[in-house]
Amino acid sequence: MRIFVETVGVLAPGLQDWESARAVIVRERPYVAAPMAAVAPASLPSTERRRSSPAVRLAIAVAEQALQRTPLSPQDMAMVFSSFEASGVITHQLCEALAGNREVSPTQFHNSVHNAPSGYYSIAMNAKLAASSVCRGKWSFAAGLLNAAVQALADKLPVLYVCYDSPLPAPLCDVMPVIEATAIALVLTPAPSPKSLAVWDIALNPGDGETAWPDWAPAAWHANACVRGLAALATIADPACRVAALPFSPELNVVVSRC
């Protein structure tokens, strides 16, 4: 299925936006690890910013980056959010509360749900169209991308797609080693626009569930679902790269081909 990429946002340690990610992908400059600055989304009212989790702020900040690069309004977009584990910090705190005095804070409970980022985002942006939250473990990037593309084509709407991974504290990180925060945002449209960055053909092909990591990507990122999306971004950044296979299951890849 053919889909148009309107804009991209990237946030990761050492990659503060799409320009810096693009330069690393095409090897104009080497990847340099650097701690990520505190993420403070401008669109989130200060009360909401205080109440929200790091995962929420990460997801909204990367969405803001993408939105800055398109005249399309967030109110006119449907939304798809995906993540391996939406908010590991909150999950950890809930587990601590349950193991201790069993007094779970209502704010934490409300921040723990997988669609908390989409909820905060839709309030911040006054975005009232359909929002989906996708979780498919380490295959979340491909699953969310497929859902976003399908929705754009079926409903003939631009769709904001955000895939984000927020670090998990110990001991959860032993089983799900998300160590660094990473996030990718895309706006997909069903038809070309003057701003379209790329045209993608999306297909489903047999695969083995393995990811071909770019050699510059830190090994610490390999548990992050969204980092698998870097291969798709390479088809936009790098004229020499046309096809990216994004693992979707142990048997299938979502294959993105730049037209």
Place this chain on the structure above:
Amino acid sequence: MLDRTAIAARIPHAGRMCLLDRVLHWDERGIRCTAVSHRDKDNPLLEAGRLPVWAGIEYAAQAAAVHGALVRPQATLRNGVLAAMRNVNACCERLDSIEGELMFEATLLHSDPAGGIYSFEAHAVDALAGRKLLLSGQFTLMYLDARHGKGK
């Protein structure tokens, strides 16, 4: 109108997994099929002797696969998968308790060489009580294409 044999010739499913009975109507935009296999004691989708309403998604997906074959009669038989689903609503729990025929309608929302996005509805059809909605939603059928393999 296509019968069970004609349906089986157009989808990769075989034997009892070929769930639909007849194609009542089809055109470029969609397809309407009936099924009686929901009453079968050897239905391959039974769970603990019951056919859960979600099995209706597979019925509807097979209707969409037949539709894909009918609108592209020259294409070779292709394997496809149900790649994405949205807005699935069930109005009952099980299908095997429904005595009459089931009717599955799939309507094409977006057509593509890689597959198609369909909305679907399943109804119970009863001569006296009329049609009763059982299940509705939207899914994406994608054909597998080995050309790219693992990609780059």
